[in-house]
Amino acid sequence: MARKRRRSSKSGVSGVMVLGAIMIGLLASIPKGVWVVLVGVAIIGMGGWLIIKAFSKPPAVSSPPTKQPLRRKVDHSSSSDAPASIGLTFSLDEVSPVGETSVSIQVPASPQQLSAKQDSSGFFTVTLEAAQRSSHKIPSAPADLAGAKVRWLSAGEPIEVAGEKISGGLIYVGEDRNSRYGSSEPSLINPKLKVARGIVDIAERLTSYWPSYDNITPEARRAYLQWLYSGRKAPHANIGYVFLFFYGLERRVFVDAKTNQAAAAEIPSIIAEVERLLSIYDENHSFNTYASRFVDFLRQGQVLDRRYQKAPPAPLSYGYEMPIELRIGLGQLAADKQPMPADWALAWVLSDHNIGKRTPVTRCKEVFAQLFCMCYEERYGPGMVLPQNKTRLRLQYNTASAGLPPQELDGLSGIPDVTATSAARKKLQQLVDECTVQLEPYSRYLGRNSSTPDALEGLLQLPVNLWPPTARTALDELKQRIGDGMVVMSFGELAGRLQSAGSLSRDKVLTLARALESLHIGIEPDVLAGSRTPKAEDNVALFATQAEDGDLRSSPAYSAASVTLELACAVAAADGDTSPQEIMLLSQHIDSWSHLSGAHRKRLKAHLRLQLNQPPTLQSLKKKLEPLAEPAKRVVAAFLAHLAQVDGEVSPAEVKLLERVYKTLQLDPQSLYSDLHVAASGSPVGSSQTTPSIPGATPSKPVGGFVLDQERIAQLQRETEQVSALLAQVFADDKSVDSDEVVVEETVEDTSSVCGLDADHSAFLRVLVSRTEWARDELEAVASDMELMLNGALEQINDMAFEHFDMPVTEGEDPFEINPEIMDKLPL
Numbered sequence: 001m002a003r004k005r006r007r008s009s010k011s012g013v014s015g016v017m018v019l020g021a022i023m024i025g026l027l028a029s030i031p032k033g034v035w036v037v038l039v040g041v042a043i044i045g046m047g048g049w050l051i052i053k054a055f056s057k058p059p060a061v062s063s064p065p066t067k068q069p070l071r072r073k074v075d076h077s078s079s080s081d082a083p084a085s086i087g088l089t090f091s092l093d094e095v096s097p098v099g100e101t102s103v104s105i106q107v108p109a110s111p112q113q114l115s116a117k118q119d120s121s122g123f124f125t126v127t128l129e130a131a132q133r134s135s136h137k138i139p140s141a142p143a144d145l146a147g148a149k150v151r152w153l154s155a156g157e158p159i160e161v162a163g164e165k166i167s168g169g170l171i172y173v174g175e176d177r178n179s180r181y182g183s184s185e186p187s188l189i190n191p192k193l194k195v196a197r198g199i200v201d202i203a204e205r206l207t208s209y210w211p212s213y214d215n216i217t218p219e220a221r222r223a224y225l226q227w228l229y230s231g232r233k234a235p236h237a238n239i240g241y242v243f244l245f246f247y248g249l250e251r252r253v254f255v256d257a258k259t260n261q262a263a264a265a266e267i268p269s270i271i272a273e274v275e276r277l278l279s280i281y282d283e284n285h286s287f288n289t290y291a292s293r294f295v296d297f298l299r300q301g302q303v304l305d306r307r308y309q310k311a312p313p314a315p316l317s318y319g320y321e322m323p324i325e326l327r328i329g330l331g332q333l334a335a336d337k338q339p340m341p342a343d344w345a346l347a348w349v350l351s352d353h354n355i356g357k358r359t360p361v362t363r364c365k366e367v368f369a370q371l372f373c374m375c376y377e378e379r380y381g382p383g384m385v386l387p388q389n390k391t392r393l394r395l396q397y398n399t400a401s402a403g404l405p406p407q408e409l410d411g412l413s414g415i416p417d418v419t420a421t422s423a424a425r426k427k428l429q430q431l432v433d434e435c436t437v438q439l440e441p442y443s444r445y446l447g448r449n450s451s452t453p454d455a456l457e458g459l460l461q462l463p464v465n466l467w468p469p470t471a472r473t474a475l476d477e478l479k480q481r482i483g484d485g486m487v488v489m490s491f492g493e494l495a496g497r498l499q500s501a502g503s504l505s506r507d508k509v510l511t512l513a514r515a516l517e518s519l520h521i522g523i524e525p526d527v528l529a530g531s532r533t534p535k536a537e538d539n540v541a542l543f544a545t546q547a548e549d550g551d552l553r554s555s556p557a558y559s560a561a562s563v564t565l566e567l568a569c570a571v572a573a574a575d576g577d578t579s580p581q582e583i584m585l586l587s588q589h590i591d592s593w594s595h596l597s598g599a600h601r602k603r604l605k606a607h608l609r610l611q612l613n614q615p616p617t618l619q620s621l622k623k624k625l626e627p628l629a630e631p632a633k634r635v636v637a638a639f640l641a642h643l644a645q646v647d648g649e650v651s652p653a654e655v656k657l658l659e660r661v662y663k664t665l666q667l668d669p670q671s672l673y674s675d676l677h678v679a680a681s682g683s684p685v686g687s688s689q690t691t692p693s694i695p696g697a698t699p700s701k702p703v704g705g706f707v708l709d710q711e712r713i714a715q716l717q718r719e720t721e722q723v724s725a726l727l728a729q730v731f732a733d734d735k736s737v738d739s740d741e742v743v744v745e746e747t748v749e750d751t752s753s754v755c756g757l758d759a760d761h762s763a764f765l766r767v768l769v770s771r772t773e774w775a776r777d778e779l780e781a782v783a784s785d786m787e788l789m790l791n792g793a794l795e796q797i798n799d800m801a802f803e804h805f806d807m808p809v810t811e812g813e814d815p816f817e818i819n820p821e822i823m824d825k826l827p828l
Helices: 002-029 032-055 177-181 218-229 239-254 261-265 267-281 285-300 324-335 342-351 359-363 365-380 423-448 469-482 491-497 506-518 556-572 580-592 598-613 618-625 630-644 652-664 671-681 710-727 759-768 776-785 790-805 820-824
Strands: 071-077 085-091 101-106 112-118 123-130 149-153 159-161 164-166 171-175 486-490 521-524 539-544 816-818
Touching (some): 159 171, 164 218, 239 285, 365 423, 556 598, 580 652, 630 652
Antiparallel strands (some): 085 123, 159 164, 486 539
16 A cells, blocks of 8 residues: 555655656747736736835725726837837726826936826826936925925024034034925935045036035035135035025025014124125126026015105126116106216216216216216206106016016006116216217226326316315315405416426416316416427416406407516516616507407416516517518507507607517607607508607697597407517417327226117117016017017027027917026026
């Protein structure tokens, strides 16, 4: 029995082995492709089961669900225009429809995303999809960090992270549980994340354009912590670390401060910190733009009614945009139909990059401001009235952080954006250009002599009313000293009183004479009429006068009278002494010349004063007179005799003086008496009428005193013109041809132009990039206000952008979206 059992057992084993061999043979005969399909189905089935277990809702019924077969299908789609995706669709028949349920899983350190969605019919769709790359930032809604293990460190609060002791505060530190499904705050410092050991060069770029602490490399985290440890002031640090820190400040202001009073109280200190960062990293255009707009946006606060009734805000120190308060005030001026005051017009000019400003505007800021306001009020009185254009004012701050949406300023309903107009801006541009031309000489002087801005040489390039207070005080003291009389001093003393730094060229002396004349101070010698430029040791006469036209001083009558004085002074001083009687006689002659104006007679007395102090020699006059023919000399001598008869009598002293003149002219002294009688008879100069010579004879004075003979005066005026024509070349003063300093023209780039665009399209571009998105009707209003065709303007701007940066400024047609990547490249 035992042997039979052993045989039965052996036969059973043999049967199993045969069956196994048969099964192996069958399996081996199955094609390889079938195995691949079976394994794939098994993997997909396992994945679906895991998803159902993890995310399916419990059934609404109380009894446990019965197992049902799982229906599934596999979809695969791929194209060049869409990301590759693999989808799995399945359903649980026992689950009653409860609406849509969506689940998304982001695979760490991978651009792929796995999602499962249940539709209303109970089917689930699982999709593994590659994230689409885009050149545009799409800000997500700000996530709430209240439920996360995150804390905000106020200013000065210390903390240690990865061995770096950070004492400045103003940062978020902690672990956000939401980060497993996408980081909610890019600036959040998670102490649990890996940080590289050792020192890292913070100047090296280790971050992307929109960095986030959780996705940068461990080396970049170390560099960022080093920058924070150094006090956030290393000027050579890569700008990515500055932006990473800046993101946290934006969140604190635009998220926390809206519900947290402590956070709201920190806004002033945050503004101060951003301004400090701007002072260090202002050369980076992108950070400059974001940070300056951030500060301006925060400072605005509540929109005030009639903001224009107060002083305008100062121009922003950074960025290219006009201050928000300024745009509000200008819009309110237009809405209320009030004239724009000069100080608001000046603030507009200085803040608007669409208005071209050359070097004199920036180099001579204070002087330009004075001159512009003066010219503006002279042209527009109380001010120009701004148009109520179609474009409405909408002020938006486009956050730098990808985790925050743009911020809008409330309270601007109905206020027009006058900066989007072209008419008012062009008028201001014209005024700026005119003021710039006047300031160019002074600007060139400052460019070469920046250490002596108040020296006379520089101030002479400006109108007197623009001189600084110290120089105006010196002029006022000089004017008080002169009073209604006359002061004689050396030209060097005059220049020294006005803080001259050296010798003055002829052009500078001419400018000084004009400056003094504008204050009703006359100067002799009269350089404005062509007199020789005085040297430092030469005397000048300063006297009170009225504003004169330089053309009147060069009239024949005045020229002849001036020449007569020089002849008379030379003759009077010929004996080495000028007596008081001779001075009085010549002064009386001047008073008797009623054919001249009072201002001319006053100037001639100043001229006489100088001539008596420094008389020309007879020898010098003789040399000048020698080229004249004898008939011409006779005309000159006869004119002097006639001039002596103006007051109706000729004294013996006058006769003696005239004898010296005739002798100097190399004429027969006896002819003097015939000329005196001809003049007394009223005959014209050069008349052939003669009378007996009576030495020392004087005509009798008319009864009842001196009577002015209008016919004789008219005749004298005609004669002075004849004499002046003869003496014009002989007695012309030596005119110095002094070469002024070489004028070096400054090459100044037009800051109003953007990459070669004209002024109008540059202005349109700056308005265009002030928002992230425009509705078509809004942008058409802007183009209309600027007198541009929208499609043509956009085409020209985008063509420029492609040419310079190989990317457009706008995309889409309604709405128009602004490409954020180009913002860092445009020289706005």
